[in-house]
Amino acid sequence: MTAEQIIFLLTGALVLVSALMVVTVRNLLHAALWLVVALFGVAVLYAILQANFLAVVQVVVYIGAIAILFIFAVMLTRREAMEKGRQTRNNWWIPALLGLTILTGLAVLILSFPGVQRTEAVLPAGLDTVQALGTALVSPDAYVLPFEVASVLMLAALVGAVYIATVDKK
Amino acid sequence: MTFWNNPINFIGYWLNGILTGWHLPAAIASILLYVIGIIVLILFAMTLDIGLVWVERKVVARFQDRLGPNRIGPFGLIQPVADIIKMVIKEDITPDGADKIIYNVAPVLAATSVIVLWAILPLASTIYGVDLNVGLLFIVAAGALGTLAIIMAGWSSNNKYALLGAFRMVSNMISYEIPMVIILLIPTILANTMSVRGITQAQSGMWFAILSPLALLIFLISAIAELGRSPFDLNEAESEIVAGFHIEYTGMKFGWFYAGELLHAFTFGGFIAILFFGGYGGFFGLEKLAVLTWLNIPFVQALVFIAKATFGYWVIMWIKYSVPRIRIDHMLAFNWKFLVPLSLVVLVNTATLNKVLIVLPNWLYVLGMFGSNIVIGYATIEILRAYGRKQRKAEKIPEPQAHTQEQAV
Numbered sequence: 001m002t003a004e005q006i007i008f009l010l011t012g013a014l015v016l017v018s019a020l021m022v023v024t025v026r027n028l029l030h031a032a033l034w035l036v037v038a039l040f041g042v043a044v045l046y047a048i049l050q051a052n053f054l055a056v057v058q059v060v061v062y063i064g065a066i067a068i069l070f071i072f073a074v075m076l077t078r079r080e081a082m083e084k085g086r087q088t089r090n091n092w093w094i095p096a097l098l099g100l101t102i103l104t105g106l107a108v109l110i111l112s113f114p115g116v117q118r119t120e121a122v123l124p125a126g127l128d129t130v131q132a133l134g135t136a137l138v139s140p141d142a143y144v145l146p147f148e149v150a151s152v153l154m155l156a157a158l159v160g161a162v163y164i165a166t167v168d169k170k
Numbered sequence: 171m172t173f174w175n176n177p178i179n180f181i182g183y184w185l186n187g188i189l190t191g192w193h194l195p196a197a198i199a200s201i202l203l204y205v206i207g208i209i210v211l212i213l214f215a216m217t218l219d220i221g222l223v224w225v226e227r228k229v230v231a232r233f234q235d236r237l238g239p240n241r242i243g244p245f246g247l248i249q250p251v252a253d254i255i256k257m258v259i260k261e262d263i264t265p266d267g268a269d270k271i272i273y274n275v276a277p278v279l280a281a282t283s284v285i286v287l288w289a290i291l292p293l294a295s296t297i298y299g300v301d302l303n304v305g306l307l308f309i310v311a312a313g314a315l316g317t318l319a320i321i322m323a324g325w326s327s328n329n330k331y332a333l334l335g336a337f338r339m340v341s342n343m344i345s346y347e348i349p350m351v352i353i354l355l356i357p358t359i360l361a362n363t364m365s366v367r368g369i370t371q372a373q374s375g376m377w378f379a380i381l382s383p384l385a386l387l388i389f390l391i392s393a394i395a396e397l398g399r400s401p402f403d404l405n406e407a408e409s410e411i412v413a414g415f416h417i418e419y420t421g422m423k424f425g426w427f428y429a430g431e432l433l434h435a436f437t438f439g440g441f442i443a444i445l446f447f448g449g450y451g452g453f454f455g456l457e458k459l460a461v462l463t464w465l466n467i468p469f470v471q472a473l474v475f476i477a478k479a480t481f482g483y484w485v486i487m488w489i490k491y492s493v494p495r496i497r498i499d500h501m502l503a504f505n506w507k508f509l510v511p512l513s514l515v516v517l518v519n520t521a522t523l524n525k526v527l528i529v530l531p532n533w534l535y536v537l538g539m540f541g542s543n544i545v546i547g548y549a550t551i552e553i554l555r556a557y558g559r560k561q562r563k564a565e566k567i568p569e570p571q572a573h574t575q576e577q578a579v
Contacts, residue, residue, distance in 0.1 A: 059314060059315075063311075064310065071318075
């Protein structure tokens with residue numbers, strides 16, 4: 001086993017354990033912090049795959065913005081509300097069954113994919129992945145259309161948020 | 171390569187020679203060297219931090235017309251050591267109802283979020299931790315961890331003041347991150363890379379501070395906001411919420427927050443030097459002259475970098491101790507209605523002119539970039555002045571007028 005595989009297994013275990021903790025701990029703030037750990041683990045996985053840009057963006061967006069807003073909202077809830085009440089519903093087995101089915105289906109699908117056993121070619125030395133990504137995002141024969149459509153969608157969401165938040169002056 | 175020219179790499183090669191001489195496999199030897207390098211870098215940063223305590227206290231004393239520490243050692247130089255001994259032996263109190271684990275992890279995370287920044291800080295052309303191709307985003311990511319530490323501290327202390335401090339920090343960070351990220355794109359555009367080392371090398375001919383002085387100004391403001399220093403120190407505003415997020419921390423746990431804050435300020439002084447003043451280089455091509463080739467020696471470069479970083483740190487201290495704290499609604503309005511639009515204008519201007527003017531001779535390119543920034547700055551001031559006049563007219567406040575001595579009497 002190489003050092004990379006050991007790091008991958010440890011990180012994978014960390015992500016799984018912390019993801020499990022997110023849904024099982026009673027204290028909502030602890031759940032949010034476990035979520036941060038899980039998201040950080042995913043960033044480490046990206047870093048192992050040499051996707052530096054994705055790894056850093058994962059930390060900036062998911063930990064720096066989304067998780068912090070989660071925590072911000074959770075801090076405004078009362079403590080008593082978190083520590084009482086049941087954690088499961090009567091029909092918990094339906095989503096469990098659905099989840100298991102989807103997991104099996106995905107696993108079968110991925111294992112039947114011919115590329116799953118292939119080892120990816122090593123990136124040529126001196127390739128600037130960030131530059132390649134930037135060029136791909138704006139070149140017409142790559143991703144310029146999806147990129148622009150996503151931008152318009154984001155802009156619409158921004159305008160919508162501002163509209164909802166505006167106090168009506170009458 | 172001799173010891174005095176390039177001490178760090180010299181010791182590195184020497185140690186590598188010893189380790190492989192012990193018949194260690196090359197892979198293990200290089201991992202060991204990395205670990206030693208990390209420890210040395212952290213020790214260097216923390217030792218510098220002890221000195222910064224003295225510098226900060228002496229400089230604030232000068233700004234406030236006092237003497238500052240002057241009892242222990244010459245010029246009070248041993249004062250920080252005494253401070254540390256005091257902090258370590260103070261009683262460590264965990265408040266009732268505190269969330270113990272989070273409460274204890276928060277100071278460590280706060281200091282870590284600063285120390286990780288040193289991984290990408292190039293001290294000289296050969297002395298740097300790692301040359302990430304996403305270096306600038308790494309700065310933002312480390313800032314996110316710092317925010318997380320402050321939230322954890324504020325919430326886990328089980329104290330209303332601490333919680334208020336954490337709330338303020340979140341609104342501060344979430345908003346000032348935006349102009350900072352936009353402004354970080356300007357060195358990226360000018361240098362064609364996000365690597366911190368690449369940006370330093372791109373400035374060997376001309377500092378980005380001259381190509382885009384407005385970007386430097388906006389980066390300085392948002393860096394101070396990110397540091398949570400005055401005038402943006404609402405997260406610990408001692409006259410309102412006592413000490414904010416670190417109110418319950420005693421002894422060395424408080425010490426970690428304090429040390430982290432000082433080192434953070436110095437590190438951002440370093441980033442200002444790297445992004446806008448050429449970092450360890452940026453001698454305008456002078457280093458190519460035969461009499462000045464000693465400027466290329468890594469040891470000299472490191473000294474130049476430390477000097478530039480100290481200057482940035484000094485400017486941050488200067489602002490901290492001269493400007494009063496601003497109200498939170500003013501702070502948010504200043505960010506969203508002024509800094510964000512202005513930084514977007516500067517970004518569009520830089521991106522366009524950089525492509526248009528690059529065909530011109532170098533001096534015209536520099537003049538054009540500098541001139542466009544001056545024009546934008548002047549237009550901004552005029553717009554602000556017109557807006558202020560309109561507001562005063564609406565609220566019937568008399569226009570401020572310059573009085574001569576006789577009129578005042």
